[in-house]
Each structure stands twice: as C-alpha cells, then as structure tokens.
Amino acid sequence: MSNHKSGFIAIVGRPNVGKSTLLNAIIGEKIAIMSPKPQTTRNRILGVHTKENYQMVFVDTPGMHKGKDLLNKTIDKVAVASIHDVDVVLFVVDTIKGAAEEHIMNHFKYLKIPVFLVINKIDELKGKSGIDEVILSYLGSYDFEGVIPISAKDKTFLDRLEETLVPYLEEGPLFFPKEMKSDQSEQKLMSELIREKILYHTEQEVPHAVAVVIESLAENPELNTVDVSALIIVERATQKQILIGKAGDKIKKIGTEARKEINQLLNTKIHLTLWVKIKKDWRNRPNDLKAFGYGEDV
Ligand SMILES: Nc1nc2c(ncn2[C@@H]2O[C@H](COP(=O)(O)OP(=O)(O)OP(=O)(O)O)[C@@H](O)[C@H]2O)c(=O)[nH]1
Ligand SMILES: [Mg+2]
16 A cells, blocks of 8 residues: 655746755755856756655746747746646745736636745845745735745755645655656756856856857766867857957856866766857747757747
C-alpha cells in the first residue's frame, strides 16, 4: 500500500521579486540563475524536491510583465500558461505592491487552482507590523488560499511554506527519479550561468539584448578538461563593443566568473571560450528565438 504524494507547484510573480532565489533555496542547489536585473529568467525551470513521503515539483517561471518585443511576449506566455497545469500556485510578491501585481492577479480570476500569496524579502521589513502592512495592501484583492511571509535570501520560514503545501499534493507516484533536482540540461545551465554574469556586468539595454548558446562541448582527455565554446548573441555593434570592453577586459571577466562557477557547480574542469556575434533584431524573429532556446514549451 502506498500513500506517496506528489504535485506541481508554480512560482509566479512580477520580475525581480525573488522567484528563482526561492526555487534555489528550496532545492538547495543553484538550478536557476538570479540577478538584481528584471527579466532574468526566460524559461520555465523545473525544480524537483523529493522527500521520503512526497515529491514536489516546483515550476519557476519568467516574471510576468507586458513585453514589447516577441521575446518578452513569448516568455510572458510561458509564465501565464504555467498556472494552468499545476496543483498549487505561489504568487510571489515583495514588499512593494504595484500595478504589475494587479495585472497578474487578473490571470487568477477564473482559476480553480489554489493560489497562495507568498510575501518575500521580509528581511527588508521591520518586524511583524511591516509584514502586516503588506498583507493589508492585498486585502480584498483576491481570495488567496493563504498568506506565507518568507525570506528566500535568508531561508526564513521555508519549512513553513513546505509544510503548508503538503496537503495540496495528490496521492501519486514519483514524477521524476528521486536523485533528479532539475530538468535543466548541463548545457543549458552553462549558457545560463554565462548570461547571469553578463547581467551583472552590463547595464541598460545590453543585458536584455543578450542570448547565449553553447556551440560545442568536447572532452580533452590530455588535460582532463571539457572545452566549451559559447556564443553570445547581441543585437548591435555598440552592444558587442560594450560586452567586449576595453582591450577585452569585460568579456574576460565574464568568462572567468562563469568558468569558476561552472567548474564548481558541475564538478567538471572546463576551458571556456566566448564568442560575440551580432544578430540584428533577434528578439523579434521567431526562428532566432527558437534557435536560442526560447518559447519551446508554449
Ligand atoms: N533582501 C532580499 N533580497 C532577495 C530575496 N530574495 C531574492 N532577493 C533578491 O532579489 C533579486 C531578484 O532575485 P531573482 O530570484 O532573480 O528574482 P526573480 O523573481 O526570479 O526575477 P525574474 O527571473 O527576473 O522574474 C536578486 O538581487 C536577489 O538577490 C530576499 O528574500 N530578500
Ligand atoms: Mg527568475
């Protein structure tokens, strides 16, 4: 007789509220990149959390927003679609409620799935009264199943969040092998880590105009390394210049930081070569979006 439980839990919210930080904190591994820039996540990322009696499959999504270009419209669709095929939705907000939150709550209107309001970044608030103020600002906005204040960064109240979710799982088998943490391939994670370093080292429109694809991976038995060649795509020559930097200093820094983290995360010594290529207006070209790995789930 088995009473094993399992279920899918979507993590949605506006860009930058800490959805990917929450996912990583629950899984206990960095499977999704994080950054202070909005629109960091561009794909749906599954995080598998397996305990003795249950398996929770978390679905990290791109921040919901009104995109202007085809890339952003595509990734917004990914996020919106994700709330329909799950058992529970976590609506992650931070300490400031804005128009974006109102817009997102419109998507919950006809949803039959329970939605929890998860208030993240409570480490930025002064005690319980600060939390109460945020809760009050959502009063009457939507019939939430419950409110869960957390700090993903400090891992505060994550155990409480998990306990709250257990009753919403259905009796059922493992969806994924218990050792599995994520559906991201190593190759995808590598390209994402490179993009994360770019997000940290560039400003304004550059971070959003970048895509990264791994061009080749080859084991080098002599040096016991893996040679990785990655292509960074930008839209304009000026962006390429910025990315490369004076005498190549910026691209070098990005490469060094990405390599270090990939070495550590994948436990493989890699030798990384980065190439920058201009692809005009790629964010509005369906074929380019597909080639660079966006929107395949829509
Ligand atoms: N103070 C504080 N900062 C946090 C917390 N959680 C996340 N952050 C920060 O918020 C920023 C955004 O985090 P992400 O996890 O990338 O946010 P996201 O919601 O996944 O963003 P998108 O992928 O763009 O939708 C980062 O700088 C995080 O370090 C938290 O609990 N407290
Ligand atoms: Mg994210």
